[in-house]
Amino acid sequence: MKRKAKILADRFIETISAWDAVECIALNEAALPDTLDPYFALILDVYHTGVIPSFTERRDAYGDDIAALETSALQTKDRFLVGGLPVRIEFKAMAKVDEIVDIADKRMEQLWLIKDSGTYMFYRLARGMILYQRSSWLDDIRSRLDALGDEFWRQMRDAHESKMEHFLSDLGAALMQGDDFHYLISSAGFIKNACVVLFCANKQFEPSHRGFYAQVKDLPLLPAEFVGRFESFLRNDSEMTVERKYSLAQLIAKSVLSL
Numbered sequence: 001m002k003r004k005a006k007i008l009a010d011r012f013i014e015t016i017s018a019w020d021a022v023e024c025i026a027l028n029e030a031a032l033p034d035t036l037d038p039y040f041a042l043i044l045d046v047y048h049t050g051v052i053p054s055f056t057e058r059r060d061a062y063g064d065d066i067a068a069l070e071t072s073a074l075q076t077k078d079r080f081l082v083g084g085l086p087v088r089i090e091f092k093a094m095a096k097v098d099e100i101v102d103i104a105d106k107r108m109e110q111l112w113l114i115k116d117s118g119t120y121m122f123y124r125l126a127r128g129m130i131l132y133q134r135s136s137w138l139d140d141i142r143s144r145l146d147a148l149g150d151e152f153w154r155q156m157r158d159a160h161e162s163k164m165e166h167f168l169s170d171l172g173a174a175l176m177q178g179d180d181f182h183y184l185i186s187s188a189g190f191i192k193n194a195c196v197v198l199f200c201a202n203k204q205f206e207p208s209h210r211g212f213y214a215q216v217k218d219l220p221l222l223p224a225e226f227v228g229r230f231e232s233f234l235r236n237d238s239e240m241t242v243e244r245k246y247s248l249a250q251l252i253a254k255s256v257l258s259l
Contacts, residue, residue, distance in 0.1 A: 001027070001031060001032055001129075002033075002034055002035060004035050004085075005031050005032075005035055005040075005042060005085075008042055008082060008085065008087070009027060009031065009042060009044070009131060011063075012042075012044060012062070012087070012089065013025055013044075013131050013132050015061050015062065016044070016046055016061075016089070016132075017132045019048075019052060019053055020050065021048040021049055021050035021051055021052050022046055022047070022048050022052070022132075022134075023047050023048060023049050023094060023133065023134050023135065023137055024046075024047040024130065024132065024133040024134065024135075024137060024138045025044055025045070025046050025047070025130075025131050025132040025133075026044070026045045026047075026124075026125075026128030026129060026130050026131065026138065027042075027043070027044060027045075027128060027129040027130075027131050028041070028043035028044070028045065028124065028128060029127060029128075029129075029211075030042075030043050030208070030210070031043060035085055039210050040085070040086070041085075041086040041087070041088060042085060042086065042087045042088070043087075043088040043090065044087075044088070044089050044090065044131075045090050045092055045124060045128050046089060046090065046091050046092065047092050047093075047094050047097065047137070047138065048091060048092070048093060048094065049093075049094050049095075052091055055071050055075050055078075058078060058089075062078075062080065063082075065082060065083070066080040066081065066082055066087075067080060067081045067082075068080055068081050075091075076090065076091045076092075077089070077090050077091070078090075094137065097125065097141065098141075100114055100121065101122075101125075101141055101144055101145065104122070104145075104148055104152050105144050105147075105148060105152075108151055108152070108155065111152070111155050111156075115155070115156065115159040116159075118156075118160075118196060118206055119156060119196075119199070119200070119205040119206050120205065120206050120207070120208065122145055122205045123205035123206060123207055123208075125138070125141055125142065125145060126142055126145050126146075126205060127205075127207075145205075148203075153200050153201075153203050156200045157197055157200035157201060160193045160196040160197045160200060161193075161197050161256075161257060163189070163193040164190060164193040164194050164197060164253060164256065165253065166189075167186045167187075167189035167190035167193060168186075168190050168249055168250065168253050170182065170185075170186035170189070170190075171183065171186040171187060171190055171246055171249055172246060174186055175242055175243065175246050183242060187245065187249070190249055190253075191230075191233060191234070191249075191252075192209075192212070194252055194253065194256050195212050195216045197256050198216055198219055198221075198222065198226075198256060198259070199215075199216070199219070201221055201259055202219045202220060202221050204219065213234075216230070217230065221259065222259075223252075223255035223256060223258070223259050224255065225255070226252070226255060226256075229248055229251060229252050229255075230252070232248055233245060233248050233249065233252065
């Protein structure tokens with residue numbers, strides 16, 4: 001983490017950790033690049049056991065130099081700027097986290113409740129840099145995530161294989177209809193779910209969308225020629241026609257399913 005980001009993080013850690021309900025604070029990896037990076041954002045995951053201060057109280061605690069402050073409908077995400085740098089504070093109830101991890105760990109029959117959400121929620125739990133904690137709660141959660149069984153990964157992979165095939169079918173239909181909008185949406189849905197299948201096959205949680213491109217190519221288990229096809233699929237030039245891209249998608253899907 002760069003010095004400017006650390007100073008900013010320390011400031012909000014000091015403020016938020018003083019609230020009685022706060023158990024743990026973790027820093028999202030989006031804060032690790034240089035502050036000039038377009039993807040930079042200071043994102044803090046705040047895990048709590050009780051009632052957090054009201055929006056008005058939080059606003060006053062954040063300081064007089066924040067700008068463009070807004071909160072989500074449920075007041076679980078505060079967004080604002082400090083000196084032009086984006087800051088996000090996300091509040092996560094520990095009881096809810098425990099319930100979701102219980103489903104993944106012990107209650108396979110209820111896995112359908114979280115399948116559509118993918119595994120990014122677990123990625124943040126597993127990869128966030130712990131900057132403050134009152135107990136070993138998050139460390140214990142991480143130990144449980146490390147031990148998730150084969151059945152969890154199989155069911156998650158099956159769910160995203162189905163989504164991938166669905167988007168591939170939509171991609172072909174959009175091509176035949178000349179529907180550029182549906183083609184674009186289906187193309188994005190297809191390649192995202194193809195990547196998620198590969199993360200599941202490698203028993204790795206999926207990163208944020210900004211991390212897909214780099215991390216999927218570094219997975220240890222990949223279909224032959226996947227990286228080249230993946231790069232070609234993402235190209236937008238005159239040589240990569242919609243027909244060629246659809247044919248490429250078919251090859252990618254076939255190789256992913258056979259992995």
